[in-house]
Amino acid sequence: METTTIISAILTLVAGIGIFLVACQMMSSNLESVSSKGLKNMFSKASGSKLLGVGIGTVGTAAIQSSGATTVMVIGFVNAGIMSLTQAATIIYGANIGTTVTAQIVALGMFGGNSISTTILFSTFAGIGAFVALFAKNETLKRIGGILTGFGMLFVGLSMMSGSMSDFAHVDAVKIFLSRIGNPIILVLLGALFTAIIQSSSVMTSVAIAMVVTGLIRLDQGIFLTMGSNIGSCVVALIAGMTSGKNAKRTALIHLIFNCSGVVIFMIAGWILRTVSGGITFGSVFEKAFPGAPQTQLAMFHTVFNVATVILILPLTEALVRFVTGLVPDHEAAADPDAPRFYHIDDNMLKTPAVAARQTKKEVIGMGKLAMENFNRAIEMVTTLDFSDKQKFDKTEAELNFLNMGVVDFIVRLSEKPSLSDYDMKYLNTAIRTVSDFERIGDYSENITEYAMNLARMEESFSDRAKDEIAELRKMVMELYDNTMEAYIYKDKHSLEKSFAIEDQIDDFTEKMEINHIQRMTEGNCSANVGSQYQALSSDVERIADHLINVGKSILRLGLKAEVASQLS
Numbered sequence: 001m002e003t004t005t006i007i008s009a010i011l012t013l014v015a016g017i018g019i020f021l022v023a024c025q026m027m028s029s030n031l032e033s034v035s036s037k038g039l040k041n042m043f044s045k046a047s048g049s050k051l052l053g054v055g056i057g058t059v060g061t062a063a064i065q066s067s068g069a070t071t072v073m074v075i076g077f078v079n080a081g082i083m084s085l086t087q088a089a090t091i092i093y094g095a096n097i098g099t100t101v102t103a104q105i106v107a108l109g110m111f112g113g114n115s116i117s118t119t120i121l122f123s124t125f126a127g128i129g130a131f132v133a134l135f136a137k138n139e140t141l142k143r144i145g146g147i148l149t150g151f152g153m154l155f156v157g158l159s160m161m162s163g164s165m166s167d168f169a170h171v172d173a174v175k176i177f178l179s180r181i182g183n184p185i186i187l188v189l190l191g192a193l194f195t196a197i198i199q200s201s202s203v204m205t206s207v208a209i210a211m212v213v214t215g216l217i218r219l220d221q222g223i224f225l226t227m228g229s230n231i232g233s234c235v236v237a238l239i240a241g242m243t244s245g246k247n248a249k250r251t252a253l254i255h256l257i258f259n260c261s262g263v264v265i266f267m268i269a270g271w272i273l274r275t276v277s278g279g280i281t282f283g284s285v286f287e288k289a290f291p292g293a294p295q296t297q298l299a300m301f302h303t304v305f306n307v308a309t310v311i312l313i314l315p316l317t318e319a320l321v322r323f324v325t326g327l328v329p330d331h332e333a334a335a336d337p338d339a340p341r342f343y344h345i346d347d348n349m350l351k352t353p354a355v356a357a358r359q360t361k362k363e364v365i366g367m368g369k370l371a372m373e374n375f376n377r378a379i380e381m382v383t384t385l386d387f388s389d390k391q392k393f394d395k396t397e398a399e400l401n402f403l404n405m406g407v408v409d410f411i412v413r414l415s416e417k418p419s420l421s422d423y424d425m426k427y428l429n430t431a432i433r434t435v436s437d438f439e440r441i442g443d444y445s446e447n448i449t450e451y452a453m454n455l456a457r458m459e460e461s462f463s464d465r466a467k468d469e470i471a472e473l474r475k476m477v478m479e480l481y482d483n484t485m486e487a488y489i490y491k492d493k494h495s496l497e498k499s500f501a502i503e504d505q506i507d508d509f510t511e512k513m514e515i516n517h518i519q520r521m522t523e524g525n526c527s528a529n530v531g532s533q534y535q536a537l538s539s540d541v542e543r544i545a546d547h548l549i550n551v552g553k554s555i556l557r558l559g560l561k562a563e564v565a566s567q568l569s
Helices: 002-034 036-044 050-064 067-079 085-098 100-108 119-135 139-169 172-179 184-198 201-213 219-232 234-242 246-277 282-289 294-327 330-334 347-351 353-384 390-415 422-458 464-490 493-522 528-558 562-568
Strands: none
Touching: 002 139, 002 201, 050 067, 050 085, 050 294, 067 085, 067 234, 067 246, 067 347, 085 100, 085 246, 085 294, 100 139, 100 201, 100 294, 119 139, 139 172, 139 201, 184 201, 184 219, 184 246, 201 219, 201 294, 219 234, 219 246, 219 282, 219 294, 234 246, 246 282, 246 294, 282 294, 347 353, 347 390, 353 390, 353 422, 353 464, 353 528, 390 422, 422 528, 464 493, 464 528, 493 528
């Protein structure tokens, strides 16, 4: 009979954990999508303020219900070079506080002795949410339906886990076995191992709460299992960090050291408390503070443990950063400092699609800046025949080619994430074209450098009048670029209107250049060889202007009023 009970309890536990994990994922992805604007703005405001960093980590993790996603995203920011180690450390501290919200939600659903009295109520939420998600037309309503479904399923999974613990509690052999595991270190290691295997500290904490509520283990045992879950939760970050650059490795180590330090501090403090008081433990303290509510006792310890650890470690952040910097030296980065790289995106950001979409836009904008830097270098070369910047030009062209392939690949993988908002999905679709436009601008600029080298080989140069025309054309293109990017970044229709007007001026001016060029050839002021280079240059610059206009047009697909399109088509 006991064997049947044990098998049934194990199967129920596995099913409960599975449903709980799916529920957490549903809540996380839909919460992230609904709060995407807030997340984008919040993480972009990470500054030198340690308290602000902790607050961002706390709120961000509470919003998406995943400290792992927050930590991996932070590793991505650090690896991309857009967040310092100190900023990353404080956000990770806050993520540990934010993840305690899940334990408090679980405790809320455990009132009513050994059963979950609110299970039916929350199951109803799941049903309502499913109907909303299936039949709502509005994207935000669909996401809210997904949140409700995940929230309800979370308690269904919790109910099954609690039920399995109740079954175990009726098996004497299991109770005797668990009662003998009293060594705090073994319990911490068990909590860490279980969390590392399932990669969810929320599940470990929830299982521990269910075990305490059903009387399967004592509160003190649950406390040590919960502390161990903090260590086990570092596995995801360690995997992400160790497969990335040196600063990503340092960030992952900060996470591990911070969590391990908290456990060590509390274990020492617990030993001192028990020794000095003659037997008082953290368990007895929280039992007295919250009598008759073991679920609240463990959930509150979890919160106090993480908040206290942050308070203790926060003043030591700079020392911790110096320590991990020493553990992971800088020599790794010296291999090839000139190698093309991403400036704003990193694969670890894919864990948080809303933020990854924002960073993608920054990467695309940066790519445009690189393309125009090379355009200016090319014009300088062709008018002065000074090739001192050719090495810089070639390096930037290699970066543009790298970004063209790399950013598109990143966008494709990001587009597969189900939690992306409709707006972000539309943006990513347009961004692929924009990346191609900037890469083509780089190619046309490369053509211009070839014209410069042809002139140098022929020992020829453009006339002063031709150089003046090229300078004027360059000025117009840069004005077009400035207005186009103003429109692209801020969705500003007035800047877009200016861009179209400037592009018309460029078309007229290149026609004028052609007429003037023919006149110079007729007058004998320009050779045929030089003339062919001049014609090719003006044609390429006109195409560069066309690609800039394509970039501006992309915002018409993102919600800019159709009246602009009709005016400018």
